[in-house]
Amino acid sequence: MRVAMIGTGYVGLVSGTCFSDFGHEVTCIDKDASKIERLKQGEIPIFEPGLEDLVRRNVAAGRLQFDTDLTQAVRSADVVFIAVGTPSRRGDGHADLSYVHAAAREIARTAEGFTVVVTKSTVPVGTGSDLEHIIAEAAPEADIAVVSNPEFLREGAAIEDFKRPDRVVIGTDDPRAREVMAALYRPLSLNAAPILFTERNTAELIKYAANAFLAMKITFINEMADLCEKVGGNVQEVARGIGLDGRIGSKFLHAGPGYGGSCFPKDTLALMRTAQEAGAPTRLIETVTTVNESRKAAMGRRVLEALDVPPRGATVAVLGLTFKPNTDDMRDSPAINIVQSLLDRGVKVRAFDPVGMAEARKVLPDSVEYASGPYECAEGADGLVIVTEWDAFRALDLDRLKQVLRSPIVVDLRNIYPPGDLISRGFKYVGIGRGHLTPAAP
Numbered sequence: 001m002r003v004a005m006i007g008t009g010y011v012g013l014v015s016g017t018c019f020s021d022f023g024h025e026v027t028c029i030d031k032d033a034s035k036i037e038r039l040k041q042g043e044i045p046i047f048e049p050g051l052e053d054l055v056r057r058n059v060a061a062g063r064l065q066f067d068t069d070l071t072q073a074v075r076s077a078d079v080v081f082i083a084v085g086t087p088s089r090r091g092d093g094h095a096d097l098s099y100v101h102a103a104a105r106e107i108a109r110t111a112e113g114f115t116v117v118v119t120k121s122t123v124p125v126g127t128g129s130d131l132e133h134i135i136a137e138a139a140p141e142a143d144i145a146v147v148s149n150p151e152f153l154r155e156g157a158a159i160e161d162f163k164r165p166d167r168v169v170i171g172t173d174d175p176r177a178r179e180v181m182a183a184l185y186r187p188l189s190l191n192a193a194p195i196l197f198t199e200r201n202t203a204e205l206i207k208y209a210a211n212a213f214l215a216m217k218i219t220f221i222n223e224m225a226d227l228c229e230k231v232g233g234n235v236q237e238v239a240r241g242i243g244l245d246g247r248i249g250s251k252f253l254h255a256g257p258g259y260g261g262s263c264f265p266k267d268t269l270a271l272m273r274t275a276q277e278a279g280a281p282t283r284l285i286e287t288v289t290t291v292n293e294s295r296k297a298a299m300g301r302r303v304l305e306a307l308d309v310p311p312r313g314a315t316v317a318v319l320g321l322t323f324k325p326n327t328d329d330m331r332d333s334p335a336i337n338i339v340q341s342l343l344d345r346g347v348k349v350r351a352f353d354p355v356g357m358a359e360a361r362k363v364l365p366d367s368v369e370y371a372s373g374p375y376e377c378a379e380g381a382d383g384l385v386i387v388t389e390w391d392a393f394r395a396l397d398l399d400r401l402k403q404v405l406r407s408p409i410v411v412d413l414r415n416i417y418p419p420g421d422l423i424s425r426g427f428k429y430v431g432i433g434r435g436h437l438t439p440a441a442p
């Protein structure tokens with residue numbers, strides 16, 4: 001089948017490349033000319049494990065192309081995906097649909113013959129119907145069916161998630177569109193991936209409900225961590241103890257600095273707004289967003305409180321900047337709040353991230369210094385905070401670390417170290433939900 005993918009970001013590039021790997025003919029389109037130019041040169045504009053090889057292979061096989069102009073690809077496409085950004089609209093938290101609407105208008109004016117237009121972007125319930133109106137207005141003669149096919153991939157494991165999804169959700173009540181979508185995803189049935197056909201509104205809601213539920217799970221365990229710190233208890237054992245219950249499940253029960261990233265913050269807000277306006281407020285999710293915001297602010301304070309010296313003029317080493325490991329994505333990363341609150345108190349911040357530093361430079365204040373590795377980052381610092389649980393930070397040489405730090409203080413916001421490993425070496429160790437542990441008195 002012929003596929004046009006409008007928007008070649010984290011979702012569009014992975015989805016387009018995987019579809020081409022299934023044997024479909026795919027053109028990935030983006031307005032960002034430099035992104036397309038880099039892709040044409042064989043360079044991948046984002047960090048996503050395994051993607052470079054997959055792109056190279058499918059380009060070489062002639063199944064994957066890149067373009068800044070959608071005309072040719074959309075004209076011949078059976079399916080056109082919209083995978084553009086839907087960030088939070090400034091001021092009210094609604095999803096900003098301007099990119100989606102603009103893409104739909106362009107598609108309407110260009111498409112020829114029966115074309116299935118699919119929203120892969122995360123869009124509020126009712127967007128599919130709005131797109132139908134926009135398309136009918138822009139091109140009354142166009143023969144287009146609008147389908148919702150939300151994406152659930154996780155950055156850092158995106159290819160595996162796309163090729164072996166827990167489920168594929170397709171929202172449409174158009175039988176022709178259903179047939180096209182079933183054919184498009186047929187290769188996945190070999191992996192026994194359940195394909196769930198629903199009404200379009202339901203598909204749109206499933207995506208928001210999934211993200212809100214996961215954000216709620218994270219926030220729940222974070223509150224349990226706070227409770228453990230007050231009353232004694234180990235949140236990791238609490239998580240294991242509840243997670244082994246099949247009704248609860250063990251995933252997304254890692255206490256940490258609060259959720260961030262390109263999806264949960266904006267999607268919880270958008271769902272909240274939609275629900276408020278519909279007169280069915282999601283009070284749980286309203287609370288989740290508030291709790292998470294205050295948690296992110298509290299993490300900077302936690303680092304400051306751990307220091308043995310006044311913040312002004314102190315140096316803190318920050319390990320990990322991206323919102324999670326195996327991505328270079330800095331969108332709404334908890335590191336942004338933490339770094340800012342340290343800088344606000346006069347702390348000098350020196351940071352290291354295995355792949356996120358180029359993106360970090362775009363969003364963090366210029367006064368942040370960047371190091372070439374974890375030990376260089378820790379050199380002479382008055383304390384170290386682990387913000388992102390990159391594998392590279394899981395087995396640091398603790399004796400070397402103690403030697404290079406001015407004060408042996410580690411704030412481990414991801415609980416990647418057993419406290420005893422650090423305490424026995426004379427570190428002050430602050431984790432999450434495992435009490436504030438300091439070295440035993442000599």
Ligand SMILES: NC(=O)c1ccc[n+]([C@@H]2O[C@H](COP(=O)([O-])OP(=O)(O)OC[C@H]3O[C@@H](n4cnc5c(N)ncnc54)[C@H](O)[C@@H]3O)[C@@H](O)[C@H]2O)c1
Pocket residue numbers: 006007008009010011012029030031032035083084085086099102103120121122123151152153154155262263
């Ligand atoms: N990133 C994730 O992990 C993830 C997971 C599931 C769903 N989503 C959803 O997928 C959508 C895309 O997210 P993303 O992270 O890939 O965003 P992104 O910002 O990485 O990519 C979006 C791309 O669309 C391009 N674009 C915008 N308007 C365009 C137009 N009219 N024509 C061509 N290109 C255009 C931009 O230049 C950009 O490169 C969002 O709605 C997001 O919520 C993201």
